[in-house]
Amino acid sequence: MLLQLKNIFKWVNSGGQRIFLLKDINLEVAEGEFISVMGPSGSGKSTLLNVIGMLDTFDEGEYNFLDESVHTLKEKHRSNLYKEYIGFVFQSYHLLDDLTVQENLEMPLLYKKFKGSERKAMVADMLDRFNIVGKKDLFPAQLSGGQQQLVGVARALIANPKLILADEPTGNLNSQQSEEIMELFKKLNQEEGVTIIQVTHSEKNAAYGSRIINLLDGRKV
């Protein structure tokens, strides 16, 4: 068992009313799964992903990640936990504009205190694996959307996470680029055993996963 959510509630108070973003979510994710989270806009997909990624807190319930109870952990331990085990992929890539491809890839390693030589090797390895060696000195603005997302995925993978969280990873891409990214996810999942949770609107993309979770108004349906 990689992670387990038990009766998770999350809400905000607005105008004297309590609005639920997540309502009584129960979820177990085993290592090696490839899960797609679906639902209409505002149904809580991204919120769920952020809670799983420990970027956001929840108001009620329990969350265990690799036998650690996340809800009792201090901020610092939490960030150490996700730093080590989780990689993020975003819809709008969120590469840093002022850094080259190579530097973007290297950034997470800096925060994980890898040595210079190790970082170099890991970046080179990743560039190799994703076939982007030739683009290592380019800036994000010089790449197409698909290429940028490729770098985004590479960055998420570089520190060998157990779990990849992808929030509409193909939302800004055309169909051909989308397919390439999804193929990549599938390959990572099947060949390397990386657990993936993705948020998507597209039935086609969802079909790449091994399990689909549907959300409506913060509730699992």
Next chain:
Amino acid sequence: MFKNHIKIAWRSLRKQPFFTFLNTFGLAIGMAGALLISLYIHDELSFDKTFADAERIYRIDTDIKFGGAEMRSAEAAAPMAAAMQKDFSQVESTVRFRDRGSLLLRKTGTEANTKELRVSFADSTLFDFFGIELLVGDANTALEQPNTMVLTKTAAEKHFGVDNALGQTMLLNNSDTYTVTGVIDDLPKNSFLREHTVFMAMSGYADAQLINWGSNNYYTFVKLIPSADVADFQEPLEGMLDTYMLPWAQQHFPGITKKSFIEAGNYLRYHTMALTDIHLYSNRDSEMSANSSIQNIYILSFIGFFLIVLACVNFMNLSTAYSLKRAKEVGVRKTLGSNKMELIRQFLTESGLISFISLLVALILTMVVLPFFNELSGKAVSIPFSNTIFWGVLLLATILLALLSGSYPAFFMSKFNPVKTLKGGAQSSVGGGNIRNTLVVFQFTITVFLIVSTLVVFQQLNYIQSKDLGFSKGQIVLVEDIFAVGDRLASFKEEVLKIGDVKNATISYYLPTPSSRSNSSYFMEGAMTQENAIQMQTWNVDPDYIGTLGMELVAGRNFNKQYATDSTAVIINEATLKVLGMNAEEALGTQISQDIDLERPQFYKVIGVVKDFHYESLRENISALGLFWNQTPGILAAKISPGAYTETLAELENVWETFAPGQPFNYRFMDDSFNTTYEAEQRLSKIFIIFTVLSIFIACLGLFGLAAFNAQKRTKEIGVRKVMGASVSQISYRLTVDFLKLVGIAILISLPLGWYAMDKWLQDFSYRIDIPWWVFLLAALLAVGVAILTVSYQSIKAAIVNPVKSLRSE
């Protein structure tokens, strides 16, 4: 359209209160500072310009070398004025002043004296010459008769008021009777006569009638006819050496010729000094009133200019930075058909609005701090509210400021590409980062420069105040106007010495703090020729002088009552040894005299050598000085035990009352008196500090705003980095270090500049510090520290934001 602009401008300012506050506040402080400086400078530049025909009035200055040292005097010989009136057709009229310092004044038949601080003999032409009107009395005849006097309103009101003044008789220093023949209004604060309260008729002063070209004791002013050119004047002025000075000298120093006079290295040169230039450009040995210097005006102008520039830079920086928020507005406006000019106008309206709000705030600020500023600068400036020119200049300056600071942001913003900004890619479309960085560097360069300057000025002042002066000025009370005691000087001193806490006391006119000076030529026995003259200060003191003032004898002995011959003895200082070219042992026993033209000169025997002590400001070198034993009234200096001031002063006053009943008891502490020597520097340093703090503050306001903007601009980056595992401290470090680099560059630029400028400033002092290295270190640390404080607030604030918020899909 304009109304619409104003409306929109007002709304957008209200929408961003933080930005509006920073901008308005920064600008207002800059404006208030510049306004204060402008008022100050305006006052300095207005000196003596209120007198009628001021532009045609000149003072005659004298450069003279006759014997040893050179004198650069602001005074001329007594017969000078009359000679010029007679010989030069360009001269319309003349007036002379003979300074009498302070004196005691009382109405005949009353007992209580008042002390008038500044009194002069003046020619009867005084009032007509300067266009001074009499409140009562006749301007043409007021000072004609001997023993007549004219008072200012303030002085007259102390005794009988203005209306009853005419014909009153008054006693001067308890001895001479004068009749009041006129009252004038108080003299303008911005004139060389500002300290004067009493003028006495020159016709009653015997020395003024003598033909004596050898001593220069008369402030001599000439007014030229309107068509005259002062340049034509220099040559005939030089001719006066031949026509007047040499013939007179030959009577008193037989055998002297122009050739021998010049060959001995002597000279006598007269110069003209425009009345309106005196306050800022004249720096002679005997100025009539304390002058300022044009250098200070330059320094202040620079500071004022810097303040405005700093404030403008803030405005530009903040405006371009915050334009990020308005990129979308620009895009929408452009797609709705606004052209570039229209947008520029819109943004300029905004900067105009901010400028005028700032002006309002600045005026209020100025009014609030003006009293303190006046106290600090020793002036009485005020905001000329009723002066239309003032308002005109102010409004014009404000509009100019608005254009200057608003134009760059306006052009910058109006260039935004609507397609890009509307797509939401605002971050990448807002540039101008390099210009902003340059401006920050520029601001901090000025700031660090000012910090260095302030520190150096302080060090130098500190050095002056703690330097071993060769005498001790602590715990010494000075009681002035001892002549009021009359001939009971000796017993007065004895009584003072009986007071338990008075350790020692001496009486003399001459003190190493501002007091009387007397310079004369001396000749060594056996070398009694004009070429061997030694210019030497002649100070009459008593045997307790050296002891009371804690001076040190390096050779020989002090005056001693046991030796009757000590009345013809002299104690010289080390500087005199240098002039004589002797060591202390050789000098002891030698004899000097003033009387080159007498057959049996009066000789003074050197019995001791006193260690050099500073008796002028440390801007000057110590020159030759001789102490002579002579009982003279003047000032009583009493060394008292520390901590017993109040009781001792009360006892001193008691003694004074017994010896000089009804006379004002004037005392001061030597420390204070010493400090007045450096008043100009002290004021300058205080003004420096205030404006340095202001400029640091303004620069920090700008930096604060920029840091806020920068953090905002990098929201996405911060979010990404946090998701990738960066800690709060790593993020804040990252945000702060970028600014520190800019501050670092500023430091590198400004330190050499600061060193250069302050090295120049220090050249004015004969005794000065070497600029210590830690001044630069401290200035750099201060700048860095202030920058870190300013920036870190914003950085930390940005770093603790939850990345989920910042990375929400756009």
